[in-house]
Amino acid sequence: MNDSDISGGRERVLTVGVVVARTGRLTSLGDPLDAVMTLLEPELAAAGPRGFRIRLVGRDSRSSADGARQAVKELVQDENAAIIVTLAGTQVLPAVADTCEIIGVPCLSSTFPWQVYYYGRGADPARPFDWTYHFCWGLDDIAETFADLWAQAGGAGRQTVGCLWNDGPQGAWSRHPQHGFAPAARARGHRLVEPGPYEEPAVDLDRHITAFRDAGATLVTSAATGQDLALFRAQAAESGWQPRLITCSRWLAYPPSPAVSGRQSAQADVATLVYWTPAHPYRSSLDGTTAAQLAETYEQTTGRQWSQPLGLAHALFEVAAHALTTADDPTDRRSVAAALSRSRLDTIAGPLDWTSGPVPNVATVSLAGGQWQPGTRHDYELVVVTPGRTEGVRVNGDLRTA
Template identity: 30%
Template structure:
């Protein structure tokens, strides 16, 4: 791809050589992300990356879309595909997006939360107040989604989000069961806690265990939602849950929890930690003998990305997880024009990394966003766009997103499949990820058979 094909805003006073820009298809965007970029009479704050329709007439109205995610810090793995994905969206709409007979150019501005909820809130306010965006998109854990949504709700800016349990988004921000929604501008689609329950009940029955579950849940929005909803659902289905209690993200010594799980003879282990915390726990679990006794090691939030598992060596082979997107999903992405397999293949070729779940989930976010813009008939009208979100039914890279029949106001559901990290038998990557359970998303075919965890593979 040549430098002139990159969909960026024109830069002024950029003292960067053409040779440097041509070394990598991402180099110009990295340069833009590290400085303030002149935008007419305003200046975008540092830490943003900007994409614009390549073929824009000066008279075309512009839809400004903010996209906030963690691209540095402990959650940065969630954002590593952002620029690749947005480039695919901009290629798909390089000639603009026509809505109700009017052609609009697209500006997509990416902001980094630095894996911090305060950073997420500040980035949202900068885009809202400084760049006057029309539409906000955000994804990847409640620590990102909730503060960005709160900022948009306060400012009256339509916001669409994904990749955080919908209960964390709705109840975690003040929604109350049985009462009218307190939210007018913010909408979210994702799996929920009961989707995990359905998935785990099916997945764990594929291995013979004593049905004793050791639960390691942090003191955060995810951990609290899981503790209040998932654990009782598992117990109702005949599992004995041993809850190790609250722990703080970043904990370095899990001796107390490991000893408890060993004492209680837990053969199933389930956790929802910050990604950097799980390898710390699992290495200690191996050293202290717990990992030898566990037959199902089920991860969520951590264990979603190949790099995490690869970093653990043989300890990572056989770990179980859920997938909210997979390259073998039988869906197509409206915003990129690609199948799920093509998204994964394109990511691998562009980034020289194995595909990950978040690139497809974020494709679904843009799929739903484009559908909402079109269905609003007036995308610069914030009330019209929010109304379109409230009634949105759209096909995406994760399947059907339906806000008319969601589990709660302002929410739509997306499903999960069960997967298992296995040592690759062939192919360019060390790991493969067969789909071993589809009870929660039966439209997705199985591609493998679940086996028990065995320490060292």
């Protein structure tokens, strides 16, 4: 049972455990989740099923897989969490989900391509997970979005695209012959130039630059960190070669980091995926807050530029509250997991539906295409340049190419 003795009196409480990076290299990625947790805690207290109060308890993942596993264990053993939520981190997110699957506690996560989450953790449609659920876009969705951007940059028809992929999970799954980015991009008729993976963090990318130039590539795609992409752009410029456009996912979906040693920010004029902005026409299922209002509140309370994970962080708590209130027995973890599996909900991150695939345990998020361009309120702002498959999102700028 998830009853707790609070303030000396018996009160029925349901705990949502939050694994969030507050120290280590992923701290900035944990900021939106931490901020939304603080924002929603008073509201969620009254959003539970009749006779219950929802409370939020966070634990620091320490930006590591070991820290994430320890955080889950503490939330379950010490705080009696009814459900765990988390987002972000190539090693951290799978560690959270795997630990929840082993312990037997419902888990909801986001901001991680669903094929990597699902197949990368050993599931398949015939053998889905029992406890862990996820919502995100797919690697194929990124490929489709980037192909739309390539068409704008290079014209319709076959494009030659250089692939700057690392030797980690991002690069491996980008190349995956069945579930990766590459087969979806090739299905659109494009030629991909793959010199082989580089070791992250990169120290020299001249081999890739030479391969792209020799192959006649005018476009480059990647899932690099900002640091590695900055190195690539600097070395390309030194060699006298420059692609017309770079498309990059992963860290490049976040606001630009400051320029280093006089160089422009790695994100400047880089095109990327767009999964949430203040202009998205979505509202919170909890209180009707709009995407624009959430972004404004975040900037006013934190002094930081809004970032795309903000909307998905908010949706995590919306879905968690929905599962707890629709579960046949919110004090039974298996009942809560079953509620997640049948959830269909319009959230501030858009409509989420776990009943319609693409595989069990997963709901999808649609993508548009955007580009980091010089802004008015911030040094760089994310401009939507192609609507992709996101209904109601309007283009608000033109694609800039070299």
